[in-house]
Amino acid sequence: MASAPVPGSILIYDRIAANRRMTWVLMVAFVAVLTGLVALIVLALGLPVGFIGIAGIALIIYALVSYFAASSIVLSISGAHEVTKEQEWEYVRRVENLCIGAGLPMPRTWVLEDSAPNAFATGRDPQHAHVVVTRGLLQKLEPIELEAVLAHELSHIANYDIRVMTIATVLVGLVVLLSDFFLRWTYWGAGARRGSRGRGGGGAALLVLLAVVAAILAPLVAQALKFAVSRQREYLADASGALLCRHPEALARALEKIAADPEPLEAANKATAHLYIYNPLREHQSFLNNLFNTHPPIEERIRLLRSM
Template identity: 40%
Template structure:
């Protein structure tokens, strides 16, 4: 269902792009805006992993520097049928995590030191499974396409009047132009965020399957949301364009399923995961033996990554 919803939203974004180009700039202006947006987003796509990781000062770890985390990701990647992604740690107190990379062969997962201290082993496995689900679903590609379209619409909205007349050389009513210039980028942003929310639900579902314990992922979401609400992430606040990548919105802990939220309501996500756990009969399952303990150093500021 989420794939159908995503397809319909992308179709709506494409249709909106055509309408805005038609009303404001005609074919020539639409082509110019698309060229700018494609060039910008292609650069971002090919360099998305490096840009995102550098933005949050992430450092790569391996089996020697972070054996528990690295081994967990390797096991989960094998379960998901994915190549081993690069593993990064972000020195950040706020509990959170994200995945990046243009495809499974060029992917990375990143976890904050805060999430390593906050979650149990099972809960962290659920979070990493969620991020691997994003990689397996090629969500980076989906979001790049939507970003390209939304960027093109915003460009037309900003510069449409400079590109020439509308259909058959006749300018539309100036009031209509102004309204389209204001409302079209807003509508594009709303659609883009709706697609992002749809992908989060799907990553939760698949992540629950990969780790085998949706209830643990549900518990992790509750803990992360609580941490985000009380611990600011100054880097994310300074670079809000990266907010949609995280498993929970790092900016302010907003949980409402509003038009402008990049993430679904956390309560709704938890309810869906608990229903999945009941269906799987896995509410009490563990990713590994002894998973109740947190080998990442609960309550400490440092862990096995050195």
């Protein structure tokens, strides 16, 4: 007789299906929010309403292009370089062995030349996946600990976490850039000058107000989009990775070493921080950063691993 699922437990196939749905939710939310922002600007300036439709179409095209190009953008931002088995034999061999055990296609392997130990995976599906580790991770972890971290990242690939996380990175980045552009254009660009000449400053003042509101709200919306990439994915990848490498204590020790290392990860930024196995922006502590943190507490992750 089959046993009933444990209440509150997460079935892996349910999680994969949820991640696939979340990808499209993020893209629709992105298009809707930015189209609404453009509509406010167009109406404030008295521009033709057709600009709103043009902007909406352009954002849809951008979202679809991001779906296919996001991983290349993330890899370019990180500054990592691709490596082969001949160049990094221990690293690539362990990825190959774990992929055989997990039934996954072999991802492309990359190294980020940074002394801080960390790692992430990216891509839109297991057939187009990439694993990135820092030089510090290769140098500072024992072989079994390195294998445990790689198992964690391969679990993100198997669970389709990478699709959601990578898409969120690119979409969030554009939201923040557009917010900054509107603010700068309002203060220094032609919009303010035209408004002040043609409307006695009233239209420009309204546009300034809208731009300031957008500049405040857009980063919060961006953080909310990243927060939609639930913390639960890290717990799930920890558990799946520990099962894949058959050594939860090795992953717990690896997380301890990564968290305790004092070296800052120079290549990380707020757009890509949620991709890493451990939050690389640990020095930026604030109420909002903690509120929207996409990583669960490292102490809790270690505790759960050691209870397995």
